[in-house]
Amino acid sequence: MDVLTFTDRGIYCPAGDFYIDPWKPVENALITHGHSDHSRWGMQRYLCSDIAAPVIKHRLGDISIDTMPYAESRQIGGAKVSFHPAGHVPGSAQIRVEVAGQVWVASGDYKTTPDGLSTAFEPVKCHAFITESTFGLPVFTWTDPETLSSQINTWWADNAAAGRISLLGAYALGKAQRLMKMLDTSIGPIFTHGAIENTNAVLRAQGINLPPTTQVTAGFDRKAHPNALVIATPSAMAGTWARKFGPDHSNAFASGWMALRGVRRRRAADRGFIVSDHADWQGLNDAIAATGAEKVFVTHGYTSQFTKYLREQGYDAHVVSTEYEGESMDQTEEAAP
Amino acid sequence: MKAFAALFAAVDQTTRTKVKVQALAEYFRTAPDDDKLWTIALFSHRRPRRLITTTILREWAAEQAGIPLWLFEECYPIVGDLAETISLVLPPPTQTSDHSLTHWITYIKALSKEDDTARKTGILAAWDQLEPLERFLFTKLLTGGFRVGVSQKLMTRALAQATDIDEAELTHRLMGDWTPDTTSYHSLIEAPDPTAALSRPYPFYLAYSLEDTATLDPPSDWNAERKWDGIRGQLILRAAEHHLWSRGEELITDRFPELAQLKDFLPDGTVIDGEVLAFANEAPLPFAQLQKRIGRKTVPKKLLTEAPVILMAYDLLEDRGEDIRALPFADRRARLADLIAPLPDTLPLRLSASVPFKTTQDLARERDISRDLGAEGLMLKNIHSPYLAGRKKGDWWKWKVDPLTIDAVMIYAQSGSGRRANLFTDFTFAVHDGDALVPFTKAYSGLTDAEFREITAWVKKNTLQRFGPVRQVTPHHVFEIAFEGIQASPRHKSGVALRFPRMLRWRKDKPTSEANTLADLKEMLAQYG
Numbered sequence: 001m002d003v004l005t006f007t008d009r010g011i012y013c014p015a016g017d018f019y020i021d022p023w024k025p026v027e028n029a030l031i032t033h034g035h036s037d038h039s040r041w042g043m044q045r046y047l048c049s050d051i052a053a054p055v056i057k058h059r060l061g062d063i064s065i066d067t068m069p070y071a072e073s074r075q076i077g078g079a080k081v082s083f084h085p086a087g088h089v090p091g092s093a094q095i096r097v098e099v100a101g102q103v104w105v106a107s108g109d110y111k112t113t114p115d116g117l118s119t120a121f122e123p124v125k126c127h128a129f130i131t132e133s134t135f136g137l138p139v140f141t142w143t144d145p146e147t148l149s150s151q152i153n154t155w156w157a158d159n160a161a162a163g164r165i166s167l168l169g170a171y172a173l174g175k176a177q178r179l180m181k182m183l184d185t186s187i188g189p190i191f192t193h194g195a196i197e198n199t200n201a202v203l204r205a206q207g208i209n210l211p212p213t214t215q216v217t218a219g220f221d222r223k224a225h226p227n228a229l230v231i232a233t234p235s236a237m238a239g240t241w242a243r244k245f246g247p248d249h250s251n252a253f254a255s256g257w258m259a260l261r262g263v264r265r266r267r268a269a270d271r272g273f274i275v276s277d278h279a280d281w282q283g284l285n286d287a288i289a290a291t292g293a294e295k296v297f298v299t300h301g302y303t304s305q306f307t308k309y310l311r312e313q314g315y316d317a318h319v320v321s322t323e324y325e326g327e328s329m330d331q332t333e334e335a336a337p
Numbered sequence: 338m339k340a341f342a343a344l345f346a347a348v349d350q351t352t353r354t355k356v357k358v359q360a361l362a363e364y365f366r367t368a369p370d371d372d373k374l375w376t377i378a379l380f381s382h383r384r385p386r387r388l389i390t391t392t393i394l395r396e397w398a399a400e401q402a403g404i405p406l407w408l409f410e411e412c413y414p415i416v417g418d419l420a421e422t423i424s425l426v427l428p429p430p431t432q433t434s435d436h437s438l439t440h441w442i443t444y445i446k447a448l449s450k451e452d453d454t455a456r457k458t459g460i461l462a463a464w465d466q467l468e469p470l471e472r473f474l475f476t477k478l479l480t481g482g483f484r485v486g487v488s489q490k491l492m493t494r495a496l497a498q499a500t501d502i503d504e505a506e507l508t509h510r511l512m513g514d515w516t517p518d519t520t521s522y523h524s525l526i527e528a529p530d531p532t533a534a535l536s537r538p539y540p541f542y543l544a545y546s547l548e549d550t551a552t553l554d555p556p557s558d559w560n561a562e563r564k565w566d567g568i569r570g571q572l573i574l575r576a577a578e579h580h581l582w583s584r585g586e587e588l589i590t591d592r593f594p595e596l597a598q599l600k601d602f603l604p605d606g607t608v609i610d611g612e613v614l615a616f617a618n619e620a621p622l623p624f625a626q627l628q629k630r631i632g633r634k635t636v637p638k639k640l641l642t643e644a645p646v647i648l649m650a651y652d653l654l655e656d657r658g659e660d661i662r663a664l665p666f667a668d669r670r671a672r673l674a675d676l677i678a679p680l681p682d683t684l685p686l687r688l689s690a691s692v693p694f695k696t697t698q699d700l701a702r703e704r705d706i707s708r709d710l711g712a713e714g715l716m717l718k719n720i721h722s723p724y725l726a727g728r729k730k731g732d733w734w735k736w737k738v739d740p741l742t743i744d745a746v747m748i749y750a751q752s753g754s755g756r757r758a759n760l761f762t763d764f765t766f767a768v769h770d771g772d773a774l775v776p777f778t779k780a781y782s783g784l785t786d787a788e789f790r791e792i793t794a795w796v797k798k799n800t801l802q803r804f805g806p807v808r809q810v811t812p813h814h815v816f817e818i819a820f821e822g823i824q825a826s827p828r829h830k831s832g833v834a835l836r837f838p839r840m841l842r843w844r845k846d847k848p849t850s851e852a853n854t855l856a857d858l859k860e861m862l863a864q865y866g
Contacts, residue, residue, distance in 0.1 A: 138404050139412045139425035259425065261349070262417040262758040265486070266786070270351050305411045312405065 003079070003097050003104040003128065006297070006320050011106055011130065015099040016079030018047075020106045023323040030081065032108025033092035034059055034173055037325040049083045051119065051206070052091025055173060058202045070119065086110035087121030088277050089174030090208060096124050104128040105291065109326065111276065112283040113142065117178045117208070123290035131288060133301030134278040134326030135256050136309075142256070142280045148273060149182035155252060155271055157187050160227035165249040167242060169234040169269070171327075172196045174277050176231050177203060179254055180211050188227030191216045193236045222246050256280070256327055278327055288315070300324040338471045340368055341376065341438040345474060348487055357487060361495030370522035371439040377525075378517050379483045380492040382586070385442055387481045388449040389456060391419055394479065397457055401464065402426040414806050417758020420476035424469050432466035441475055442517075484755075490727060500526060505540070505726045513537035514588055538571045538582040539608065539654050539662065540726035544716065544733035550697040552734065553717060560666065560720050561692040561700060563712040564735055565649050566624050566822070566836075567614035568631070572648055574600050574607045575658075581613070589613075591634060593646050595685050602680055606658030609673070610724075611650040611689070621649075621711040623866070624836060625824040647685040650677060651716075654724055662724035666732075669724065700736070707738040708865055713821060714738045740819035741861060742841060744852045746774055747814045750796045751807045753781070761793040761808075764840075766818055768831070770855040774812055777831035777858060778820070783840035792843075815847040816840045823862050831855060833862050 005012050010022030010029075018028035025042035032038050032048075034055040039048075041060050048056055050067040057065060068074060070093065073082040078100075083093035086108055094107040105126040114120040143151070152168070159166045170176045172195045180190060190213045192200065197215040204210055216230060222245055230245060237251060250270045257263045258272030279287060288296055288310070296317040298307045303319045310317035347360035365373055378384070399409040404426060416422040436444075441463070448459045460479070467475055477483055493511060497504040510529050513536055553559050569584040579600045581590045590596075593613060615622035615630070626644040630636060653673035654662050661669055677688045692715065694700050700715060707714050714737035722732030745766035753762035763781050767774035784792070792814070802809040819841040826834035 137412050137415060138402060138408065139416055139422060141425070260416055260758065261421055262754075262756050265756045266760075268352050270353075302411075302415075305408065309405070309408055 001099075003099045003102050004106060004130070006322075010322075013076075013079050013097055013099075016076035016081065016097070018076060018079075018081075019043075020095055020097075021108060021324070028076075030095050031056060032086065032095060032106065033089055035089070035109065035171075037323065038108055049091045049093045052089075052093065054202050054206045055091070055199065058198070084124045085119035085122050087112060087114065087118050090118050090177075090203060092118060092174075094124055096126065102127050104130070105293075106130040107132065107287075109134070109278055109324075110287065111279045112287050113145070115178045115277070116145075116181050118174065121287070123287065126291050126293050128295035128297065129288060129291045129293035130297045130299060130320070131284065132278065132324065132326060133284065133298050133303055133306040135276060135280050136284055136298070136302040136306030138281045140256060140259055140276075140280045141282065142259075142276060143274045145182070148275055149184075152179065152182060152252075152254075152273055153184045153187065155250070156183070156229050159250045160188050163226040163248075165222060165226065165245040166229040167237060167245055167249050167251040168229060168231050168273075169237045169251070169253040170196075170231055170255075171277075172199045172233050175254060175275070176200075176233075177208070177210055178277070179231060179275075180213065183211065183229065185211050188229060189214065189225060191220075191225070191228050191230040193230070193232040193241070195233050195236070196231055216244065220244050222249075276327055300326045338438055338441055338467065338474065339435055340364065341372065342468070342471045342474055344376075345485060346470060349485065354491065358491055358495045358498065361487065361492060362498040365496050365499035369437065369439070371517075372437055374517045374520075374522040374525065375438050375442055377492065377496065377511065377522075379478075380485075380487050381489045381511055382483075383516055384481050384483050385445055385478060386449070387479070388445060389460070389479060391480055393453070394419070394423065394460075394476070397460065398423040398426060398464075401461060402428065414752055414754070415759055417752075417754040417756075420473055420480050423464075423476050424473035427464055427472065429469075430465050430467060430472070434466040442478060445478055496526070502526070508540045508726050509537070512540060512582075512586060535575045535578065536573060536580040536588070538573060538580075538586070539610075539660075539724075541569065541571065541584050541610070542652075542725045542733060543584075543728040544735040545728065545730050547717065547734040547736040550700070553697055553700070556694065556696060556700075558719055558721065560670065560718050561694055561703065562651070562689045562716050562718075563692065563707065563710060564714045564716045564737065565612040565614055565621060565689070566711070566713045567612040567621070567627055567646075567649070570611060570613045570648065571654070572596060572599065572607075572609045572611065573655075574603055574605060577605060592630060592636065594636060595641065595646060596648060599648075599684065599686055602684060603676060604657050606655055607676070608653070608655035609648065609650050610652040610654055611648045613646050614649050615644045616647040616649075616685075616687075617645060623711070623824055624822060625826075625834065645685070647687055649687050649689050651689050652724060664723065665721045666718050666724075667720040670720075704736055704738055708822075712738075737821075740821055740837075740841070741823065741865065742817050742819050743768070743858065743861070744815050744844060744847060745777070745818050746812045746849045746852045747810065747816060748774055748776060748812055749807050750792075750810055752793075757789070759793075760789045761796045762789055764816075766816060767812070768853050768855050768858055775831050775855050777829065777833060777855075778818060778835045778838045780816075780818055780838045780840050783819070784843065788843055812849050815844040815849060815852050817842040817844055823858070823866050825862060825866055831858065833858055833866075 009024040009026055011020040018030055019026045020030045021032055021038040022029050027044045029043035030047045033052050039056050046063055046065040050069050053067045068083055070083050073080050080098040082096045086092040086094045088109040094105050096105050103126040105124050109132050112121045156166045170179055176196045192213045192215055252271035253269050254273040254275050256276030259274045264272035294316055296310055296315045297320045299320050299322045307317045307319045344364040348357045399406045413422045448456050493507050497507050513534050571582045573580040583589050615626035629644055653669045656672050674688055692703050704715050717734045719732040745768055747764050748767045749765035750761040751763040765776050765779050767776045796810055799811045800808040818838055820835040820838040822836035824834045
């Protein structure tokens with residue numbers, strides 16, 4: 001029997017009667033991480049990693065939520081369940097489910113390279129692995145962290161020297177904080193959009209160390225901070241909010257899609273930094289190999305191409321249709337705050 | 338290549354024109370002359386000849402990347418650029434090098450004399466010693482089509498800043514059929530030899546669309562003529578030779594041999610700006626007739642009689658060897674009329690007639706009858722205006738007739754390339770024919786970026802079938818298609834071909850049942866074809 005099945009509500013475990021990252025209301029939901037396409041409103045009971053819980057509570061409000069530390073296991077009906085670091089955002093987990101000696105892992109979103117913020121990805125041995133494929137094509141290779149931080153800091157320092165504010169677009173949970181930790185704060189102050197500052201507050205309260213940041217408020221005086229770097233959600237950058245930073249400000253996006261020149265030009269940003277909280281091509285292939293799984297289910301992303309490739313590599317690979325979105329290319333609306 | 342790659346990065350990483358021009362000017366101040374010359378050539382659409390088919394390049398790149406060819410082919414439409422796809426999939430270089438742009442172009446040219454094995458070795462070796470951005474640019478040189486967000490105009494402006502030579506003068510020096518093999522930076526830019534460029538055309542003056550008829554005040558300052566729909570061209574007669582240039586700076590002399598006889602009738606040192614038109618019985622033939630001649634380098638006799646061409650003369654730029662572009666339009670036109678008047682009308686040359694008018698209302702009425710005369714609208718030129726270089730506002734206006742329109746159903750979608758990669762932007766449209774939907778045109782432009790994103794999301798969810806990159810979608814959306822002309826075409830299933838089709842409006846208010854029919858199209862063909 002299959003340990004996990006794919007239903008129109010989400011990934012379901014019959015032995016334990018629970019769902020993983022369901023997109024329709026259910027009784028028991030195990031949540032991999034707090035991004036809104038994985039962690040939705042309306043479940044009767046939530047279970048997630050202890051590190052992921054504060055943001056999920058912050059985003060979903062008054063919910064019934066239980067937590068588990070990484071690697072600890074719990075019996076739920078006929079299934080033995082444990083959470084393991086996925087390296088995607090703080091608290092993000094791969095969920096390991098074992099039923100009668102068969103081990104399946106639902107990995108949610110993940111990346112294999114350490115980001116200095118989230119608990120680093122750990123491969124989990126399994127028989128079947130459920131993987132995303134947001135960047136499942138060989139054209140995606142991420143910039144190494146040292147080069148990336150030097151690119152961003154150089155851009156910021158050049159702008160600061162020219163008296164231009166730097167405006168950097170990034171997702172509110174994970175990407176924004178990861179970037180903050182790379183910044184050289186001797187260049188100038190870091191400001192944030194409200195959606196990001198709210199997430200910062202939640203993360204700081206649970207003991208995650210972030211550099212000092214100030215929320216941009218209505219009275220923001222751009223003349224007083226010509227050397228500032230402002231981190232904003234992509235949706236805020238598209239709106240009138242960005243006018244606060246003057247006609248001369250320089251804007252940049254930090255996203256895996258910035259690897260593609262066409263997308264970068266379409267966003268009409270001055271700079272595009274190639275960084276993602278999803279695995280790149282090599283990362284996906286390495287992660288799958290490290291699980292030792294024979295069976296692979298490919299969810300959101302370049303599913304058909306990646307599945308075909310995995311089959312050629314000898315995996316029993318299948319496309320699974322879900323409502324997960326991964327990192328959006330053009331959509332400026334971010335997952336709800 | 339590092340300096341050129343740095344220039345490319347600087348230009349590519351900003352959307353500000355000023356920053357782009359500064360980066361280019363800095364490059365023109367510091368780069369070696371050979372590299373400058375090649376940079377000018379590349380940014381003015383002069384690239385080295387393509388030496389290897391893209392099919393082979395794809396195979397080599399996939400092999401080098403250790404991926405199956407099909408996977409490479411899947412990546413290409415998502416990236417939207419072949420050279421970029423190649424540079425993204427290749428493994429990091431194992432060697433380093435620091436050669437000039439000219440070195441690599443010479444390297445590519447040397448490979449063209451080798452067999453395929455040596456070419457492959459040479460190209461793989463180059464890929465293995467270039468950083469990703471240099472590798473992208475090198476591969477761009479191999480695949481051609483060097484369009485990189487710098488227009489010839491911006492490049493010329495930067496060159497003017499770096500050299501202190503007047504921009505219009507530089508624009509002129511950069512015209513014509515030079516290549517980096519036939520000239521040097523010094524003789525092209527710094528010390529042009531006037532006799533070396535007998536075929537060199539003047540930069541074309543281009544008009545903007547008229548926004549407000551109030552601009553045409555007083556009307557007596559303006560000359561109106563028909564806007565003919567042919568190929569804008571510049572005829573040059575110098576030293577007993579003739580040359581015909583298209584607006585895209587392509588030499589098209591041999592395609593229109595009937596114009597050769599003009600050099601026996603016009604004085605040496607004559608340059609005429611005009612429109613090449615298929616023409617018979619003192620009236621223009623449909624553009625489709627001219628189209629038959631555009632693709633041909635040489636013309637069979639039969640076609641010469643079926644679709645004879647003339648030059649409809651608009652303006653005189655050089656008169657008996659003298660550059661008269663600075664003279665007022667009225668004077669230039671008078672000289673042009675004097676040149677043409679005594680010529681026999683068996684010659685393929687006509688003066689574009691002035692359209693008499695007193696008021697802008699008269700003009701509006703004249704514009705309304707354009708289509709009946711085979712014209713696209715009116716051209717309005719200030720009689721005091723000099724002949725300027727490039728698209729300039731104020732002295733010349735085009736006032737085109739409103740396009741024809743038809744409501745059609747979208748049935749196929751295909752993604753674009755470059756900036757539009759990953760977006761569905763190329764659509765096929767159909768009209769009703771009984772119960773069937775008959776495709777009759779494609780259109781690519783006219784929607785906003787937001788609309789393209791919206792329709793892309795819809796296409797992804799409503800794909801019925803895939804044929805390679807093309808997706809058949811549920812017939813659901815109606816678009817108003819605008820076009821400039823309609824012709825009978827046996828090559829198309831619908832029996833018609835449209836000129837300049839584009840999406841005018843997304844008619845979300847209309848169900849597919851309210852789209853037009855093939856009978857409607859046929860009626861338009863009967864009326865305007």
